[in-house]
Amino acid sequence: MRRILIVGAGQAGLQLALGLQSNGYDVTVMTNRTADEVRDGRVLSTQCMFDTALGHERALGLNFWEDEAPRxxxxxxxxxxxxxxxxxxxxxxxxxxxxxVDQRIKMAGWLETFAQRGGQVVVHGVAVSDLDYFSRTYDLVLVAAGKGELVTMFGRDASRSPYExxxxxxxxxxxxxxxxxxxxxxxxxxxxxxxxxxxxxxxxxxxxxxxxxxxxxxxxxxxxxxxxxxxxxxxxxxxxxxxxxxxxxxxxxxxxxxxxxxxxxxxxxxRYAPVVRNPIGELPGGGLVLGVADVVVANDPITGQGSNNAAKCAAVYLESILAHGDKPFDRDFLQSTFDRYWESAQHVTKWTNAMLAPPPEHVLNLIGAAGQLPPVAQRFANGFDNPADFENWFYDPEKAAGYLASVTQG
The missing domain is CATH 3.30.9.40 (D-Amino Acid Oxidase; Chain A, domain 2)
Structure with missing residues (x-):
């Protein structure tokens, strides 16, 4: 049985841990707070999860609050x-x-579920020196804690991070x-x-x-x-x-x-600066760890994509690990796994960074037109679930004009 350590108990870390657990992996989750401390603490985020991300939770049977939460x-x-x-x-x-769903409810509930199903939960802060040891005792170490010292292992990718x-x-x-x-x-x-x-x-x-x-x-x-x-x-x-x-x-x-x-x-x-980081962290002893979700792709919440990105990242990583079988989790595996996630995350990053800047004239035209043309409003709305669609009509003035013309004529 392959042993996997996940540091961090947020949307991505726990979704991935529960998914691996259900597939027979020996998974340990390290977190700095107990379930009760999370549940009784301060709010963590402004999460709003759209249909695709919710589907990843449903696929693992983790949609515990679907009947209670407003639709x-x-x-x-x-x-x-x-x-x-x-x-x-x-x-x-x-x-x-x-x-x-308030992440205090969800993360506390998922952490308790993971433990009830036999997963090992270690409540302890983790330093880089700890990971150096753990990298020799686990087959794979994933870092899903987006704040603190561990993030410094993952260097900023300046080519994908326009804001400092x-x-x-x-x-x-x-x-x-x-x-x-x-x-x-x-x-x-x-x-x-x-x-x-x-x-x-x-x-x-x-x-x-x-x-x-x-x-x-x-x-x-x-x-x-x-x-x-x-x-x-x-x-x-x-x-x-x-x-x-x-x-x-x-x-x-x-x-x-x-x-x-x-x-x-x-x-x-x-407040925090939006950033894309290099996905592989190198430890002093030569071990490698893989960054997860907002450890490696942290967008401003202006487009509401944080928990959606996290769910999609966990789904990609789960599929990649399961398909990898008994082969070693080497650098090529770590990089290719992140690259698969970036195929969707890049669209979120582009859209979010665009929305942080003053909108160009053609975007103002699109927003205005949505008030008169319901298909435009609907396409905007569903872009929150599938940000890749903005590539087809939102960024380029000619594509935007062509799209509006097609809706008007149609």
Missing amino acids: VEGIGVSVTGPESARVIDWVGRLDGYAQS TAQRALAVSYVHGLGPRPEHDFAAVRCNLVPGVGELFVIPALTVSGACDILFWEGIPGGPLDVFGDVKDPAEHLRLTLELMKTFTPWEYDRARGVELTDAGATLAG
Whole structure:
């Protein structure tokens, strides 16, 4: 039986661990927190998983909360104009519904499931020196912990990383009591674009205290939304969130007047630079480790792809490991496994980096046209599930014009 160590207990690490476990591998997961500590801690992310990523969970029987979590059936876009009025407002239907499950629930539940099924969980911080030893005692070591010392083993790939600094300041609040959007009678992620300022995302979700909504500001650094860095009090964090909504997205504020935080750990703030790293880490003793998900491809959450990327990465790595059989996990295997993941991740990175920059005229035309042409709105929405499709109509002005002409004439 092949022995595999996974360092990190997030979406990718645990999905991969449970998948390998179900195929008879001897898997150890190392994490710095127990399941209870995760469940009782602060929120971890703003995850919204689309149909393809959810399918990877279903294939492994890990969709434990599918019947409880709100079904997100659309993506809506609003754009703020002069005097904070909406100049664009539309919603596109998803072909398959999305869902957002608070990672405190999911990661705690998956970690407990892994242990109940006989997997070994080691709760301990891991240093590079530890991995040097483990690389000699396990057949394969995977690093799925996207923060801390271990990430430094994976050098930045400058050719795939156009940004050296954070492009957004992030602020998250999980709330109860948000009113419905009167424009439609189904749950949708709402993307509110405030040109030159940032973005507000509103995401229906499931949290530790039931159904909720996530209010998520992405602010251009140094701008009016970049005010959460020193805020420690959750109530003050929410007060600032609502004040900024009242100023920049009053239509969202109108339905948020009575909201309350879901729990004491319901806020999060921070920032990080988007980066693609080299996938293979080299240890002092000569051993090699493979980076997983956001260890090697970390995008800004502006396109909501983090947990989706993680699920897709785990699915690719699982398939690659199973197909490899008893052959050694050498450098060629590690590189080719990452390259298979990059086939999809490259499209996410290109799209995300494009959305962080001021939109060119043809993109503004596309966003505006979606308000008049439902097929355009629907194609935008389903690009969240399949970002590779943006290559066909979004980036190039001629392709965009041709696509709009075809929809108009059709």
